[in-house]
């Protein structure tokens with residue numbers, strides 16, 4: 001099977017970091033969000049098409065420098081085509097069926113089991129569904145007794161949500177789905193295309209493991225916690241020569257001697273955390289500088305951002321080269 005990954009969004013909710021870096025390259029628990037998504041793919045996937053748009057050149061360069069285990073091609077959009085348009089644009093060479101992944105969801109879905117479920121019912125597609133407390137920000141499925149999806153409501157009012165099972169952004173589809181998407185113009189797959197496909201047999205695959213959509217600062221940090229707790233980052237310790245609890249994921253070239261760490265920290269490539277500084281529940285991107293006795297808690301610091309000696313940063317998102 002092949003896989004199509006949607007990675008063309010602007011990541012507006014993670015500005016100002018995403019003014020210079022696509023959100024999928026933000027490291028969580030020591031590696032970019034995109035690579036945690038790719039990790040879901042079975043080893044025998046033949047090819048991955050990245051449907052890119054915003055900052056496509058940065059994604060392509062990163063993937064070239066850090067090749068994943070599967071052959072990857074990038075298929076950029078000149079203008080944002082939305083999720084449906086992105087599928088149509090990049091789906092030409094897809095297998096039948098193929099995997100479709102959002103590039104900002106953190107989960108441990110078994111894609112082999114998802115594909116087996118698809119083969120078992122013979123419908124057009126199978127969507128992973130995850131149960132959430134508050135389905136309002138998501139696409140919500142109504143299901144019959146065979147878990148066939150009978151309706152799909154995007155971002156419903158509380159009283160109109162048909163269930164608490166939402167689109168987890170991980171699905172498998174027959175190629176025919178691409179014929180249902182209008183070509184040459186933007187289209188939302190979830191809002192414009194999916195409702196028309198339900199009568200052709202779209203099934204839910206109920207998934208109960210960890211899941212989050214890393215699209216906002218709070219959810220991104222929660223996603224990092226989930227990944228660490230699932231053992232996908234550093235161990236529950238701090239690097240040698242430092243103090244505190246961890247876990248801390250150190251990326252290549254990071255320098256942290258004499259610093260202290262609370263839980264859930266990524267220290268990006270070539271970042272420096274000086275002696276006496278304290279960092280907890282945060283992502284420090286490439287080249288960040290946290291000076292002596294500074295404190296960083298619950299924050300995302302963009303590339304080469306700097307926190308000056310003794311300064312405190314709590315619950316902030318700093319742009320590339322941002323200062324505090």
Ligand code: GTP
Pocket residue numbers: 006007008009010011012013014051052053077080081082083086087101102103104215
């Ligand atoms: P926000 O701007 O913060 O809402 O983030 P986003 O742009 O990523 O939007 P959203 O989280 O709704 O997108 C869901 C998935 O679809 C993500 O994996 C996006 O990268 C992807 N996506 C959104 N719009 C497009 C698009 O126009 N083209 C392509 N190829 N992918 C898209």
